[in-house]
Amino acid sequence: METLGLKEYLKGEGATLVGVGDVTRALTEEIAHLNRGIAIAVNRSLNRTTVDLLSRLQDLTEGWLRERGFRALAIPADSDRVTGTFISRLYKLFSHKVAATCSGLGWVGKNGLVINHDYGSKLTWATVLTDAPLEVDRPSTVSRCGDCNLCVKHCPSGAIKGQLWSSGEPLKEMVAYEKCRSLKKDRLLLNGKPNCGLCITICPYSRNDRRKVETCVVCVGS
């Protein structure tokens, strides 16, 4: 299939990264037939304009697929905030992290977020599931966080456990989310902005630090 064509098309329309993954292992019965996950990322934080851009990219993807006679189900970037429709009930059956890692665009970092080698966690993700036989990318199977523990050390709520992710243990809990959530609550009361985002900004990959993790061990030690 013209997989490359689709990727180039979406990048031309504003996508930063596009990947295709075989997501079979993560699908429940309702969506078992949609075994290709198209991961779309833009290097912007999650806000209204980002969501709108991703939603437009998803519309284009759906159109592209349906024109060719395939099914498509778009999982929006802010899927956890979309409620009240029938289809939104299916969103929680699928995590963007699955599509992102299965398409090799990143691994799940110690901070519990997808980390891409070039952009770190400063990406917002959306997924389109489809039954089109697109060529799949090579999946990420292991963490590349190495010995770096910057996010573990700097997390103000002490929520990050310092675990190394691997695709073989998809259910491993990387972050004590209740700790992170309670901090978010406090922050929301304080200044109306719940997210502290330190685990994103501190990450050498997010900072586009050329030393990356391989050498970063030194700076952690100092």
Place this chain on the structure above:
Amino acid sequence: MVDETRKNEVLEKLRNGVIQYDEDACREGAQEAVDLGMDANEAIFEGLVAGMEEVGRLFEAQEYFVPEILMCADALYAGLDILKPHCKQMDLGVKGSVVIGTVEGDVHDIGKNLVKMMFDVAGFTVYDLGRDVPLDKFVEEQLKTDSDLVCLSAMMTTSMVGMPTVIEKIKEKNPECLIMIGGAPTSKELADKWGADGYAQDASNALKEAIKMVAFLRKLREEKLKK
């Protein structure tokens, strides 16, 4: 008098809007129907419901799966929201009101919501108790609203066991009330054993049953208009 050709165009738009799960088309079609001064009931039944009937057929033919059904349902509601305020009370010989909910211990409510939608469409007054509803709440609500129907839904065996208690309590106080149960673990045998009057296996079957019911109402309506 509404122009026939224009009217048929609008109905076609509503029908296709539902089938192609195009919310915008349904909204547009519904607004056009209102602007044209069309009978809102006709727009719902000959447009939206006709579309949903086709969706039911496509599902049976395995051309549509669960995601498509849900998207179609969203499209139908987009149109229904606009048309509903313009509906006249239909006189079809059924005074419809229904209490519906997913029983205590169960949070699965996709099937329940699909069935609720078809009751909405049919012009029933729906008292939706939501999900994880305490058993006594069903009894209370039925007595309070004097509804003709109570629909109980459950997807797990563990929560399903609460159903006979509800049925018994309601029937004891109000034997006229019809009770339907539905959800994956239920069966025709269980419905009979517990004294329920109707049964639907799962979301898609419940939808099919509800479509049949509404299709029947639609026929009644046509016959009434001919007279």
